[in-house]
Amino acid sequence: MNRLASATSPYLLQHADNPVDWWPWGEEAFAEARRRDVPVLLSIGYAACHWCHVMAHESFEDEATAALMNEKYVCVKVDREERPDVDAVYMAATQAMTGGGGWPMTVFATPEGKPFQAGTYYPPVARHGLPSFRQLLVAVDRAWGDIREDVLRAGDGLVAELAHHARVVAGAEGVPDAGALATAVGVLRREFDGVRGGFGGAPKFPPSMTLEQLLRHHARTGDADALAMVRQTCEAMARGGMYDQLGGGFARYAVDDAWVVPHFEKMLYDNALLLRAYLHLWRATGDALALRVVNETADWMLRELWLDGAGGFASSLDADTDGVEGKFYAWDAEQIADAVGEKEAGDAGDAAWAAAVFNVTAQGTFEHGLSVLQLLQDPDDLDRFQRIRDSLFEARRDQRTAPGRDDKAVAAWNGLAVAALAEAGALTGRQELVSAARQTAEMLERIHWDGKTMRLTRTSRDGVAGAQNPGVLEDYADVAEGLLALYAVTGETRWFAFAGRLLDVVLDNFRDDSGLFYDTADDAEALIFRPADPTDNATPGGTSAAAGALLTYAALTGSGRHREAAEQALHFTGALAEKAPRFAGWGLAVAEALADGPREVAIIGEWNGEWNGEWGGDAASAEEGAETATSQAFQALHLAALRSAAPGLVVAVTPPTGAAQPAHGSGTENLPELLSDRSTINGEPAAYVCRGFVCQTPTTDVTEMTAQLA
Template structure:
């Protein structure tokens, strides 16, 4: 009996009709393995994973292979996005045994869950140096029968080693200082691909957190090399095939080293992180390409991932495949362009989008690129719009994984709130606010004081408790939303989440674990401080704790933030690309961080936007290129002045800028306010800004030009 039919995970539901007798992760599977005295076969993947689909079709849908799996093993299917803790421990085991890892992940374990054999994708017949999956199933079964004592001993030893390695970070160094931060940029400069942008070779991943680190480093030090690496990388990605030139949004990674052909799946976390990085690049430089990417990526998130309805929030991802073919939705040839656009516009579009006769992808198809700006912008927008509509109406859209992941929605809240404030689009702030409301309503159990990691259709996944990255990224998003809207409920909610972080995820030495102290016991308690596709729970916690400490003056939160960064220095010297967010937070520590309190009165229902917000889809920025920060004509002069101060602060590039804002008129009474606002009166009845740094505050000001100077 396949037990996945009642799963909440779309990935597990994809396997509900397999002839494999799948179990979900849990006590039932372990008990059955002990009863039958057979190993566990743990298969881990996620809904948008192309090779997960391939292995499912080749092996898990094969009656003969499924029969062998059912006879010899208790088979467990895990969605890594629902259970990152389970994924983390078995990924560590897979990497230790094989030197690499990825998904689908295939792990054989004792009935107690201790791994003794692991790998990733296995084909149905032996090829490319890999045994067939059937051969592997037979060989592992034979080893379990013939040399079980050796197998169990090997599993025990591996688990002990992994548990020991997880605690090594407890003795790591302190917060990276200015010398270490500069050294990390030097390492990145040596690894930088000056011709194509990015770091390393193929496959090449968008370095979203490293971009943020470099932007903060440039803002703090003026380092021109740091900014140049960001500019080159962001432009190359925005012009390449990894970016959807018709619909916006970034694919997971590029299979080549020049951003031409993506692995087509699109993830919420990638796009939230990149949206924020491009937004901050726009803020720092006024770059026009960055502004285009910000607007289009935000539009893509709202159009393709926004769930609306009773649940709300953002879905997790879009598949790489359509009708079983990778990239089918996105690739074109010249004839297809002509079919949609006609001869003249079709030929022009082929040139503009670099659609070649031989193709840049497979089967003579090309992934659209925009290697340079078109001369005729109006024509380009018309052509782009017609291609977008044709693709939407005539092609089957990729499948969507519609489960809500708390951590990734926290990243979306931060990105959209800031983007709405900086580009004058109130609908982005509204989406951030609605997502925060959903997280509080659906994912937060106020009675238990705990956060659930996933939900679907407005129902929390009770078997998926929040891990450190969930608490930390949601707190980060809430604090960003508070800085935009001034609504104290988000500051208070973030405080509740961070209380759990300090009480349940940290031990007496200051080490942060990825799972809570009372969470399900796994083969070891994971504590990975390295940033990968998204911020590590440890570095995300460091950032949120640092911001909260600046708002409240809490030494406990500041000390915990600095403890969370202890391992970052070691990574900075050896592998800074795996510490991007940790180093970005360390840049904020080195800068102070800069703390700004804005006091005064602003009108009800107008928080987080500037005058005329949204009317020009992103041209109203804090760069002085169209922003009328004074507010609408029906606002009071005091409210207009307050809003002008608010916009100047958001225009600042100060690393890790922390903003405390007087609540808007009409905010519910009794809400707790940040200590940063305490004792900060208006000046002669006029709204004022107080800028502090390194425990020293400057003279409060009501003058925009003076405030801009203080923020430099």
């Protein structure tokens, strides 16, 4: 009996019709393994994963293979996005046993959950040095029957080593100082691909957090090389095949070292992080390509991932359509001619021009003679380009099967989206982006947060929280990061207060007496060990994400407790600064903010919550469309502060007139301490630029405030 039919995870539902007798993760599965005295076969993946689909089709849909699995094992399916704690534990085991990892992850464990054999994808027939999956099933069963004591001993030893490592890795090097930060940039400079951009070789992942680190380092030190690495990498990614040249948005990574051929799945977290990185590049340089990517990526998020009804954003789009990877995105010259011809009366000139502009070659850049569209340089005729681009986009939308969407909402990734969209909306004047950020924050508070238990649920689907998926450290930290960014833009103190409640849980339930941050709460389900990973990977690690949110909150409140915890969270980052800075991008970005202060700006005065008619809050009490000179002056100071590139800059603003206050308290008690005892100057809005609450002379002049922040 397959028990996945009632699952909420789209990934688990993809396997609900398999002949494999799948169990969801839970004690019942392990109890069944103990009752039958057989190992657990743990298969971990996610809905957009191409190789997960391949292994499912080759093995899990095969009756003979499924029969062998059902006879010899209790088979458990896990969505790594729903249960990142389970994924982290068994990924650590897989990497320890094999030296690598990935998805699908295939782990054999004792009925107590202790792993003794692990790998990733296994083919249906032996090839490339890998046994067939059925060969592996038979071999593991034989070992379980013939040398079980050795198997159990190996599992016990591995678990003990992993548990020890989880504590040792946080044993501290200390907070990275200016010298360590310079060393990290030096290492990145040596690893930088000066020809193609990015770092290292194939495959190349978008280094979004390292880009933020380098931008902050440049802002703090003026290091021209740091900025140059960001500019070259961002342009290479945006012009290559990893970026969707028709619809916007980035794929998860490029399989080559030149950003040509992507692994086609598109993730919310990548696009939220990259949107923010490109936004900050544009803020620092005025780069037109960066601004185009910001707008197109935001448009893609709202068009393809927005969850109607509940609000917030879906997790991802699949790599495959009709069972073929990249089919939705790849073209040949004939397909381009057909698409352009429909709109342009068969203009062969347009078709050939479009193929050249998008680097569609006769032999193809992908597979089967197809090419992934690239835009190696902007064409001279932009009007013609936009007309043809629209034709290709419409043809793709109307004539091709769209990739499947994993429509569950993940709290952490939605927190990243809140931060990116709130800042992008403010800096580009797009009301709908700030509105989407606000609606997402409301969804997280309404659906994912339980005010009675003071706990955050990691996932939801169709507006219903996944009760079996408790929030992990990255959920609390990334949501708090997003809420603090939203507060900085809107001045709505409900978001500041909500962030404070989340960070209280972080300090009380995710940290031990030594200051070590764990990925799971102290009252969460006990796994074979409690994971604690201070590194960053595709997203900010929970520890570095917590460091960033705690540091911002400390700068707003003056809280020594939050500041000290932020510094403790960065202790292991110092070791990574010299050895592996690419695995500490967000931690090093937070350390750059710490080295800079971070600087704080308090904007004091009255405003109506609107920005010169460009975008507005729905809580403004001023007459609709009315803008007083005072409000305009306030907005000018506010926007100039947000436009500053000072690393980790913290902005606190007087709440707009009539803004909704948090559900509890008077409102005044929920104001950041940074606003306390500060006043306007002769009735005019004033800006206070500070470090550690020690402020320069307050000013009403935008130019003077900008100079203070330089």
